[in-house]
Each structure stands twice: as structure tokens, then as C-alpha cells.
Amino acid sequence: MNTLKRYTHIWLASARYSLVRATMFRGDLFIWASVELLWISVNVIMVGVIYSHTQTVAGWTMYQMLLLVGTSMLIQRFVMGFFWSGIFDMGRNVRSGLFDFVLAQPGDPLFMASTRKLELDGLLNSVVAGALVVYSVRKLGLHPGPLDIVLYALMVACGVMIHFSALVMATSLAFWITSAQGVEGIYFNLMEFSRIPREAFKGIASVAFVWVLPVVIVSNAPARQILYGFDPVWMAGLCAATAGWLALAVVVFRSGLKRYTSASS
């Protein structure tokens, strides 16, 4: 209990620092918020263009697809807001040796490295992504009850943890391949799959991206929860994937940490 309290205090201090910093550089905040908004728009336009030429994609209508894209963006905005900056810096610091400063701090290195910075622009745009979800739900004529919303939120939280794990694993490659800049990009590539309906994946793609890598269920499970109601199989699959991927990310990070040679001479 004391440990939880201590880490909550550390996180709150980091969050306070990040918020003060963001309000100091308001121009920067505006630009980054615009960047995030523009990327959400790019995805919405892509859906609009595809559906101007077809009625359904893998059996999903345009608003169902927008619900899926909105859910995927919502998860990604939360990841960007809560973890991206810290994890991105981690890769860079491992390469430069500045990771020593994280190791010198009195806390778990993964927690200290990944929660150091809060990005307000990502969190602001989670409102836009959320609005896209609400808009799609209204257009579909759905009326989810409070329990549906709670379960949806829970599934989104699981999605955030899976994204976090994928990001940690991709960044941890820096412990092994110090000359590879931008390996974090693997995460963004993998997450492109989360904006595609599960029914579109067939054969080996289904095995790879639905069963081996949980990139598809991350967004499909919460979207289906709203569209079709509670499905214990999807819920169980998502929870198992969350636990498994989080454990794997911790193992990969710790194995990488053992290889870290520091910057000291």
C-alpha cells in the first residue's frame, strides 16, 4: 500500500511538472495539439474516401468503421499523452548514456522512465477521438447503457496497457541495437492494424495480427462491446493479452537493462 502511495506521489509530481511546462510553452502545445488533430483527420478522411466508393469493408459500415478508428485513436492518444515522451526519451537516453540519470532515481526504472512526462496535446486530442466515438455511436442509433460504457472504458484501459507494452518492447531494442534510431516506429506500424476490422484478417494475417500480436483485438474488442454488447470471449481474450504483453514487456525491458553499459568512462 505504501509503495502504491509513493509511486502515486511520484507520478503526481511528474504530472504537475509536465503541466507547468506545457503552459510555459503554449505555442509548442498548440502546434503539437494541431499535429495530433491533423493525424486524426487524416484517418477520418481515409475512411470517408474509401466509403465513397464502397458500402462496406469486411461487413462494417462507414460509421462502424469510424467507431473503430475513433476507439483506436482514443487508445493511442492516451498512450501518447501518458507514456510516449518518457518512452521515446528512454530509447534516446539508452543510446547516449543519459539513462544513468533514470537508474539513479529511487524507483523502478521502467516506471521512472515511462511516466516522467505527461503530454497535454495527446490528452487534449483524446477528447477529439472520444467525440468521434460518440458521433459514430449517435449516427449508428446506438444507446449504450452505463455498464456498456464502463466495460468499454475497461477495454480501452486494457488497450492502453497493450500499446504501452508494445512501445516498451520496441524501445527496449535500443539496449541491443544502439545504432538503430527510430526503432520506436515499429510500434506505429503495428498499430496501423488496429484500425482494420477483425473480419478483414484472413489466413496467415489472422494468425499473426489477431492471435500472435494482439494489435487487432486492442481496438476491435471495445468497438464490438458498443456495437454488439458484452462478449465474454472477447473480454477474456483482451484481459489475457494485456497480462501476457505487460509481463513480456517487463521481461524484455529487464533483460535489456542488464546489457546497458552506461556512459561512464
Place this chain on the structure above:
Amino acid sequence: MMKYGQAFMVGLQSNLVYRWNFGVRSIFWFFHLAVVYILWGAAYTGNPLIGGYTFAQTLTYFLVIFVLQFFIGAFNEDYQISEDIRTGLINQFLLKPINYFAYRLSVFTAARVVSGAFGIAALVLALPLLRSHLDLPNEGWRLLLGIPAMFLTAIIQFSIAYCFGLLAFWFLEIQGFVILSMAVETLLGGQVVPLDLLPMKVFNVVRFLPFFYQAYFPAAIITGRQGIDFALQGLAIQSFWAIVLVCLAEFVWRRGLKHHTAAGG
């Protein structure tokens, strides 16, 4: 000319040091292609044609776009230029009889030779899987006009990246601007959807913007999405934009230098 040849050689060597980066990008390429294949494959299910094109033609279009990016796309030139300015390394170029634009263009060319080799390697690996899904026209004029279009695309891509890099004369942090522009370029350059799928009115506006010539135009010529008249008109507009952007780059450079303070002894 010799000095730029030397810059090219140095660029070649330094890019070979970071061969892992290009290797990682080749892996990204496979993921991108898988996303395109799955998403567009689902969109084409039940629709033999979208916008008048078959699935094979659309897949070929995206494949050519991806390969072109390896050969003529600007990756992180803006960042390198901004770092030269931010760290003061630019000062050494001001003291030497060297044109910074030409120097950077030489390094850019070297980087594209290395990334192009990786692009070819990725293509060779992917071809056995994709060959049956591709549909490339065999009219000779397409290559004849496609090559100058690709050359001009490289100039446009580089000049835009150069101008964004030079923003570091005024701003401490330019990554926000770069990624903002990347979102616009990705969409209006035809990397998300083939631009001919846009409503005709929008397409007729977009075709006069420089972004149109950053990827879509050469790919549309090579893959048969546009005819010879359109290609000839497009080459004229593309040449106009290439000249405008090179002039703009020189203008921004001169204005930036007036702003620049070379500190240190």
C-alpha cells in the same frame, strides 16, 4: 563540383554506418504493405473496381509509392539541418566556399542511394508473394516521363525538408512543424489513398499543390492511373513547383542567416 562529390562520399559512408535504420525501415515497409493489402483487399471484396481500378492496380500503386519513398523521399533531412543550426555546426559552412543547399543535396542523394538499395532488397523479397497481385502497364512513355517526374519529386521533397530545417533559425524546436507538414504531405501526396479517388472538384484543386507531386504524380504515371496529356501538363506544373521551392529555399536561407548569431570562439 569535386567538393560536393566528396560530400556525397562522406554521406554514403555515414549512411552505411546507420544501415540498421534503413533495415528497420524496410521492415516497416512490409507492415505498411500488409496494412494496404488487408484493408484494400477487404474494400474490394464484392467490388471488382474502385474508382475504375482493380485491386491489383491499387496494390501496384501503393507498392510503387513505397519504393519511391526509399529512392526519392526526404526522411530526416529537416532534422539534420535544424541540428546543424541549433548546435552551431552551420558556422563551419559559413566560413568555407561551399553552398549549403548543394552540400545537403549531395548528402541527401547519398542517403537515397543507400536507402534505395534497401528498398530494392525489400522489393526483391516481397515480389514472389506479390507478383500475382501486381498490374504494371508496359507503355514505354510511362518510364520516359516517369523518370523526370521522379527526379523533380526528389527536388521538391528535398526543398520542402530543407525549408522546414531552416526554420531552426527562428524556432528552437521544429519537430512539431515537421510532423504537421508530414500529415499534410502524407494525405495530399497520395500516400493514404490514391488521389484520383477523391471527389473530382477536390482532385482538381489538389493537383495544383506541390504535395501532389511529392509521391502521387510519379506513381500515377508509372502505374497507369493517368494518361499522357495529364502527365505532360503535370510535368509542367511540377517543374514550376520545383523552381519555386528551390528559390524559396534560397530566400529562407538568406533571411535565416540575417537572424543567425554565430556564438563561441
